[in-house]
Amino acid sequence: MLIHIKPAKAAVPVRKTNGDYLKADGEKVERSSFWVRRLNDGDVVEVKAHATAKAAATTKA
Numbered sequence: 759m760l761i762h763i764k765p766a767k768a769a770v771p772v773r774k775t776n777g778d779y780l781k782a783d784g785e786k787v788e789r790s791s792f793w794v795r796r797l798n799d800g801d802v803v804e805v806k807a808h809a810t811a812k813a814a815a816t817t818k819a
Contacts (some may be wrong), residue, residue: 760786762805763793772801 764784765772770782775792784805787793796802 759789759818761789761793762786763797763802764805766800766803770801772796 761808762784765780765782768782774780774787775790780787790810793802797804
């Protein structure tokens with residue numbers, strides 16, 4: 759199952775399991791215990807699908 763997440767604070771980079779940094783605007787990752795821990799710790803936040811669609815609609819207008 760994929761989830762769309764982004765760092766909770768733009769100034770604080772979050773490492774992915776492969777050592778790269780999570781993109782500041784967020785990206786889709788496989789839901790795993792690693793990302794669930796990051797969510798529970800408050801390091802990342804989940805981006806909901808309707809929020810993304812709403813932002814895209816606002817940008818087009």
